[in-house]
Amino acid sequence: MKQVLTGNHAVSHAARVGRAQVVSAYPITPQTQVVEKISEFVADGIMDAKFIKVESEHSAMVACIGASAAGARAFTATSAQGLALMHEVLHWAANARLPIVLANINRAMAPPWTIWTDQIDSLSQRDTGWMQFYAESNQDVFDSILISFKVAEQVLLPAMVVLEAFFLSHTTEPVDFPEQEEADHFLPPRVATHTVDPEHPAAFGGLTGPDHYYELKYMEHNAMLEAKDVIERTAQEYGDVTGRYYKMADPYRCEDADTVLVVSGGVASTVKDAVDEARAAGKKLGSLKIWTFRPFPRGEVRELLLGRKKVAVVDRNISFGQEGIFCTEVKASLYGQDGAPPVSGFIAGLGGRDVKVRDLLAVAEAAEKDDCPEFNWYGVKP
Amino acid sequence: MAEVPKKLTIPPEEYICSGHLACQGCGAALAMRYALKALGPNTVYTVPACCWSVIDGPFPYTTLGVPLFHIAFEAAAASACGLAAGLEMMGKKGVNVVAWGGDGGTADIGIQSLSGAAERNDNILYICYDNEAYMNTGVQRSSSTPWGAWTTTTPARHFKNRPKKNVVDIMVAHQIPYVATAAMAFPEDLVAKVAKAKDIEGTKYIQILASCPPGWRMAPEYSVKSVRLAVNTRMWPLLEVDRGVYKINRKPRKYTPVAEYLKLQGRFAHLTEEQVQEIQEMVDANWDRLLFLEKSTHEMAGLPLKGEKAAAPKGKGSEAAAG
């Protein structure tokens, strides 16, 4: 069934079709429509869930943690300041090994106040132990959320699906939903283990010394490694059900590409037009969408980028004084490998500045120059 | 020779075990012991950073006979709300969901989360065991530290010179069905209140005064005596607020002077006679305020005070209070 939906409503529907049982969320622009729609679903009885109207994002994540610890499928959505406020307990959710799913509307961090997009909010949570999926379209948003629930519940790590403020959250696109029965078959009810249950009393998260803490982290790391295989398998399964196949590193016209633009989020959609235009003009340009930032598709990135003449990474984020965060991850994947190409990083689109087809073509052209700097601040007005 | 006694004033079943890490004479350990007797095994606890985070024991051990979900310092109430919602969705009926936190996690860093839960009237029981400072981190001042007390962040020359934060009245202002004070020196009262609260739908708040011998700079054997004195001097009145109607549970016929309570504890040793008198006046004024609240809220609800005849209800809420 196809509906024309904004990204935010795609999130709401995914939470509904994914049978989230406890939703606790706090409004923040531009996420508000997500929770308003879910409120309606719950009030109208078409979603069998409890919606806790918490008083802050920190409490939103904590309530999800409690609900998930009890064994329920828990979901929330937020953005920027809200995600940052949750930071302490994002660690908690992952370290407690709870399969919570969160939709984050990528919004730039204040001050100054801004409601427009960039990726710093979610990328700042890189090391919390959450899986991260960067959606390129509203369809991707919906699908990634269903896939996330399944993967999270298997590897016992939480997952966030991110979508750009306004470009996806408020833009309508066609979204094809699986029927509820199909979705239930793909995503059955959660089979929770190690729950907070009076019939099996235990303490969770008690003081742990150096003798044992280290091994807990080792297991958490291994879960993230395991997630790679689980994501691949689950995406394959999802593709078999819906016809839409997702890849952790998704190439577009890269087969004989000399130059590859590495992108994420909505830019991964725009870039395809840029690639087509370049190809029409005889250039061997390709693009590579990174769908999962964590776990990072290191192997796939190597396979797809080794031997290229040039790689340009477009980052809608910045790690101050260093470079774009995807760029660092790409370079780390290529380090020491035979045939590692020169990589130029390009910052673009912070704070919602538009990244157009012509911008991406300009980036590709700049990257191809022999004297292209390692780091570029695209289009800045100094 | 050894038989189980026939006359006990509190239930004999225990839901904690020996071997826990509480200090000698810990009031918080007694508070927990009594609360669990009232709650029974169909209970889950969530505990923010506080003494009990450590008392329960390190991984891989626990002291409680019910599940204990540790959570971040400021988040006990929200954690309880999430647990309650999750347990309900899992089809587990009638589980007592309890947030158990110290005064720091309740009155200071945790107050937002608590206020949020109370405003929503989520079905949780929030119990604050109040030892009147951040004891777990080494006796720093909290908003619940009483006026005049030494703590490591309010040393004697700059003792805590703000009144003890009145979380009870803050909770009453949220219009939740049940708010009460208790003290671990009065186990029967504590057990009765927890047992009553657990069967009420909505947010319930109980604040238990729990002594801390090291933090109060007091010999451990006075753990119970000191809190008994707190109640008998009216420093810590035992009361309940049932749907907004105040009831003082214990009205000592003779008021013990506060000096009797203060002199047991090193944290008050620096106080001058004038300062002790100031405390006495604060206690007297607070008692008068409580008596007034008791009388006026009974009147509003059309309920007689003990020993008086019923009057016509004066305001809204009388049905709820009478019911």
Place this chain on the structure above:
Amino acid sequence: MTEKIEIRGACDMPPMAKSLGRMSWNLTGSWRNVTPVIDYEKCTICMLCWKFCPDLAITCTEPPQIILDYCKGCGVCAEECPANCIDMKEGL
């Protein structure tokens, strides 16, 4: 009393820090400097000592008995005993 739990490594651990047993292996009796001794001639079996022990180190029996393995020697029982029949003795 329970046994201490041996954890060789990740193989013996659940995925998160979840307890596997109780604290009762921990014999807190070693914390004591003074030890309560009940004079059973004076004991009225009021059970206040059992009631007020933070460590459950007094049996709920007629008469009550100190559990030396766990008693931390806090002295609350001695202080609270209305018959004054509990003495905190050194060197035991």
